[in-house]
Amino acid sequence: MENIYEILRFLAYHAIFIITAMVFTTYLVLTIFSAVSLRLYLRKNSYVDYNAIVSSPLAPTLSVIAPAYNESRTIIDNIRTLLSLYYNNYEVIVVNDGSKDDSLEKMIETYELEKVNYYFDYRIPCKRIRGVYKSRNRSFKKLTVVDKVNGGKADSLNAGLNVSINQLVVSIDADSIMEPDALLKLVKPFMEAKDKKVIGAGGVIRIANSCEISGGHIKKIHLPRKFLPRAQVMEYTRAFLMGRMAWSELDGLLLISGALGMFDREVVIQAGGYRTDTVGEDMELVVRIRRHMAELGVKYDVVYIPDPLCWTEVPSTVKILARQRSRWTRGTMETLLTHRKLFLNRRYGKLGMLGYPYWLVFEYLAPIVEFLGILWFIFLAISGKLNWPFFLLLSGFVYFFAVSLSIWSVFFEEITFHKYEKRRDVLKLIVTALLEPLFYHPMVMLMSIKGNLDKLFKRNTWGKMERKGFAEQ
Amino acid sequence: MMNAGPYLRLILVLAMITCSATQRAGEYAVQDVPYLETLVQSGEGFTDDGTAETESRNTDGSFGAGLIERFERSPAFITVLYGVITYSILTMIILLVIILLNRRRMQREEMQQEELREQYQEILMEYLFDEGDQEPSLDELVQIASNKFSRQILIDQMIDLSINLKGEIKDKTRALYLQLGLDNDSIEKAYSTQWHKNVKGFRELAFMNIRDAVDRIRECLNSNNEILRMEAQVAMVRLSDENPYQFLDFMEKPFSLWEQLTLHELVIQHELPVPPFRQWFDSQNLSVVIFALEMVAWFKQADAGQEVSSLFDHPEERIRQTAFRVAGEIGMKDALPQLKERYNGESYMNRMEILKTFVKIPDEKHLDFLKSVLDKEEDVQLQILATKAMENTDEPGISMLIKLMKSKSEYKNYQIIIRHVLDGRIY
Numbered sequence: 001m002e003n004i005y006e007i008l009r010f011l012a013y014h015a016i017f018i019i020t021a022m023v024f025t026t027y028l029v030l031t032i033f034s035a036v037s038l039r040l041y042l043r044k045n046s047y048v049d050y051n052a053i054v055s056s057p058l059a060p061t062l063s064v065i066a067p068a069y070n071e072s073r074t075i076i077d078n079i080r081t082l083l084s085l086y087y088n089n090y091e092v093i094v095v096n097d098g099s100k101d102d103s104l105e106k107m108i109e110t111y112e113l114e115k116v117n118y119y120f121d122y123r124i125p126c127k128r129i130r131g132v133y134k135s136r137n138r139s140f141k142k143l144t145v146v147d148k149v150n151g152g153k154a155d156s157l158n159a160g161l162n163v164s165i166n167q168l169v170v171s172i173d174a175d176s177i178m179e180p181d182a183l184l185k186l187v188k189p190f191m192e193a194k195d196k197k198v199i200g201a202g203g204v205i206r207i208a209n210s211c212e213i214s215g216g217h218i219k220k221i222h223l224p225r226k227f228l229p230r231a232q233v234m235e236y237t238r239a240f241l242m243g244r245m246a247w248s249e250l251d252g253l254l255l256i257s258g259a260l261g262m263f264d265r266e267v268v269i270q271a272g273g274y275r276t277d278t279v280g281e282d283m284e285l286v287v288r289i290r291r292h293m294a295e296l297g298v299k300y301d302v303v304y305i306p307d308p309l310c311w312t313e314v315p316s317t318v319k320i321l322a323r324q325r326s327r328w329t330r331g332t333m334e335t336l337l338t339h340r341k342l343f344l345n346r347r348y349g350k351l352g353m354l355g356y357p358y359w360l361v362f363e364y365l366a367p368i369v370e371f372l373g374i375l376w377f378i379f380l381a382i383s384g385k386l387n388w389p390f391f392l393l394l395s396g397f398v399y400f401f402a403v404s405l406s407i408w409s410v411f412f413e414e415i416t417f418h419k420y421e422k423r424r425d426v427l428k429l430i431v432t433a434l435l436e437p438l439f440y441h442p443m444v445m446l447m448s449i450k451g452n453l454d455k456l457f458k459r460n461t462w463g464k465m466e467r468k469g470f471a472e473q
Numbered sequence: 474m475m476n477a478g479p480y481l482r483l484i485l486v487l488a489m490i491t492c493s494a495t496q497r498a499g500e501y502a503v504q505d506v507p508y509l510e511t512l513v514q515s516g517e518g519f520t521d522d523g524t525a526e527t528e529s530r531n532t533d534g535s536f537g538a539g540l541i542e543r544f545e546r547s548p549a550f551i552t553v554l555y556g557v558i559t560y561s562i563l564t565m566i567i568l569l570v571i572i573l574l575n576r577r578r579m580q581r582e583e584m585q586q587e588e589l590r591e592q593y594q595e596i597l598m599e600y601l602f603d604e605g606d607q608e609p610s611l612d613e614l615v616q617i618a619s620n621k622f623s624r625q626i627l628i629d630q631m632i633d634l635s636i637n638l639k640g641e642i643k644d645k646t647r648a649l650y651l652q653l654g655l656d657n658d659s660i661e662k663a664y665s666t667q668w669h670k671n672v673k674g675f676r677e678l679a680f681m682n683i684r685d686a687v688d689r690i691r692e693c694l695n696s697n698n699e700i701l702r703m704e705a706q707v708a709m710v711r712l713s714d715e716n717p718y719q720f721l722d723f724m725e726k727p728f729s730l731w732e733q734l735t736l737h738e739l740v741i742q743h744e745l746p747v748p749p750f751r752q753w754f755d756s757q758n759l760s761v762v763i764f765a766l767e768m769v770a771w772f773k774q775a776d777a778g779q780e781v782s783s784l785f786d787h788p789e790e791r792i793r794q795t796a797f798r799v800a801g802e803i804g805m806k807d808a809l810p811q812l813k814e815r816y817n818g819e820s821y822m823n824r825m826e827i828l829k830t831f832v833k834i835p836d837e838k839h840l841d842f843l844k845s846v847l848d849k850e851e852d853v854q855l856q857i858l859a860t861k862a863m864e865n866t867d868e869p870g871i872s873m874l875i876k877l878m879k880s881k882s883e884y885k886n887y888q889i890i891i892r893h894v895l896d897g898r899i900y
């Protein structure tokens with residue numbers, strides 16, 4: 001009895017140390033996994049001739065669904081990019097989500113659109129579709145524009161799913177710029193499937209701020225000039241090249257970014273489509289389709305590929321970043337709450353035993369505990385009870401370990417895709433890695449706390465992302 | 474939504490450890506932890522709460538107490554912290570140096586490659602297309618390709634060149650490849666213990682039509698490594714004169730759509746001989762049957778009609794689905810009554826495939842069946858396909874559709890379906 005008490009006391013007393021060891025071990029393991037899977041991916045795909053997919057009759061049919069709300073400034077260029085993707089058997093469905101600007105008029109004029117007698121079924125509920133438009137000009141035969149009553153991004157994606165008839169659907173943000181070969185790279189995992197059905201695939205999202213863009217294509221890649229977007233470059237590189245790559249390898253991937261993801265259309269429809277009552281519809285969908293497949297007892301896979309496939313503009317002001325992060329926090333909370341049944345539930349395999357607990361503890365709870373820890377730290381500091389030398393030692397430990405992880409991700413980027421060609425850009429990234437924990441991270445943590453408060457006080461808005469528009473850059 | 478990165482977790486831990494630092498400071502006996510001793514002497518606010526220390530010291534003898542004692546007396550924790558800091562700083566510096574050196578190396582290699590490529594191209598063109606003076610060019614090639622790096626560039630260059638060549642010139646390229654002993658490099662790669670080198674070796678041998686490593690390639694036909702397996706299949710198809718598709722007979726592993734696509738592309742691009750694919754309809758490997766069906770459709774092997782229709786009764790749904798589609802692709806009009814019979818007992822996807830076949834093979838004899846589908850089915854896609862099939866029969870079908878449009882059905886809005894089908898702007 002005494003032994004048990006002593007062990008429990010030991011655990012309680014040193015829980016922090018244990019958590020530290022767990023956290024660092026987790027990150028080291030994730031880094032190793034991502035390194036291994038990156039190496040395998042690059043070797044495997046260095047021999048691939050993606051062009052074989054373009055002309056093959058065996059390639060699956062695709063529908064690219066792009067919801068658009070008040071995207072008048074960028075919509076024409078973005079549709080042009082979507083229509084010029086390398087793939088043969090695909091269509092582009094742009095869903096005008098009741099825009100208040102002249103998006104629809106611009107599309108009608110530029111692409112010579114007319115309302116057609118399109119018959120479809122509301123297999124997934126969505127707001128009323130006012131009309132489906134096709135072009136008189138056969139050069140734009142791949143384009144379908146759906147005009148509907150405003151219902152949000154998820155509702156627009158559902159409308160697109162209802163109109164689509166192809167095997168696979170690609171959900172994208174209308175304001176993102178896809179790499180021309182993005183579809184070829186995303187479709188490959190679906191074609192490689194053998195004993196497991198591939199139900200979803202995602203790729204790396206890159207940051208387009210300060211890049212040279214013309215005609216809906218990235219012409220020259222630059223690192224963002226401002227610190228805030230540059231810190232996000234660091235964050236995205238780490239998250240995509242290290243975190244998601246490793247989670248894909250571990251079969252615990254819970255999120256395919258809403259900016260670009262490919263899904264099996266029938267699976268998405270059977271699972272009920274996108275949920276419209278959450279602001280984190282991208283994560284919620286992935287968790288739900290995984291859960292759906294597990295409940296059916298069908299072997300499945302959600303695949304992540306490290307190729308940079310899509311470019312997007314990220315917030316460059318604190319105000320907009322705060323809105324975005326608040327939304328992400330609320331989305332995570334809603335998804336974790338909706339699917340709480342998964343927590344440590346063996347029936348759902350790695351999803352329940354690994355993916356869900358990780359997200360709960362490391363992604364959702366961490367900022368909250370961290371915030372409380374900081375409050376406690378302030379209290380100790382004010383009351384003079386703090387052991388400053390020990391604090392400084394720990395600060396150094398955390399800071400340098402964190403920066404070294406970031407430098408690892410820069411290294412991964414360097415030996416894999418090497419998108420920033422200028423040496424100056426790499427040095428800037430290194431400096432950003434050194435500054436990020438001091439300035440950017442505390443800010444993002446507070447934004448996450450705000451997200452929790454917003455959810456608590458039911459301030460459940462999407463938040464407007466004010467973009468400069470690619471056409472101007 | 475995005476992963477917020479490791480900092481959240483890291484700083485969380487920092488804050489939490491800091492919270493416990495006051496308590497732990499008391500636990501560490503200063504004389505036992507030299508690092509802390511230094512810290513205490515130089516630091517301020519180091520509290521001296523000895524309660525926990527006393528408690529832990531009083532439990533001598535038990536396992537738990539031993540554990541605690543060991544942890545608390547040991548400076549290991551502090552050492553670990555210093556260790557991680559040192560490791561992190563060293564890692565950062567080393568990685569930074571590697572990144573910068575790697576950039577220089579890449580630039581240098583790129584320049585070197587470009588230079589060699591230009592040289593090789595010039596000499597190769599001279600050698601292959603100039604009838605006169607061949608020997609000096611060859612010597613020059615041997616001289617330049619003296620190390621592995623240069624030889625690999627030469628191999629890649631020759632393969633790139635041979636892709637676009639035919640006949641005598643292609644044979645000449647192959648002869649040069651052998652003469653320069655580059656086949657030894659390729660064979661060495663084929664027998665390497667590293668799979669990615671095997672793949673490269675197989676590719677080079679297949680391109681140059683060198684059969685010296687065929688046994689090794691055959692060994693890899695059922696490899697567990699799917700990339701190696703696929704490359705072995707491709708190489709075998711290219712290197713076998715008789716029955717290049719023989720590997721399909723022995724294939725045990727599932728034949729993924731990607732592998733099927735690659736093989737199909739190979740057959741098309743290199744105009745390889747096309748066998749009657751129906752011979753694999755009775756394969757035990759279902760993915761091989763599906764591939765064979767796809768190829769029957771692609772190469773329009775209409776004489777396989779009877780065998781295709783025998784697959785309509787196959788127990789596997791995916792095979793039936795492909796067989797229904799292939800029936801449409803190769804215009805098996807005689808199979809339509811059979812498909813009609815099967816319709817009600819099939820899954821949604823298979824019913825869709827059956828109707829697509831009716832769209833591809835218009836036959837007015839089956840208008841009643843199509844009309845009944847239109848009437849009974851609730852699914853939009855099935856209704857649209859049935860209507861399209863009716864429309865494709867021309868006069869009789871269109872007349873029937875016009876009649877339906879004029880009629881006022883209580884339970885079905887024919888007009889909206891027919892308008893969709895007749896709208897030429899919907900491709």
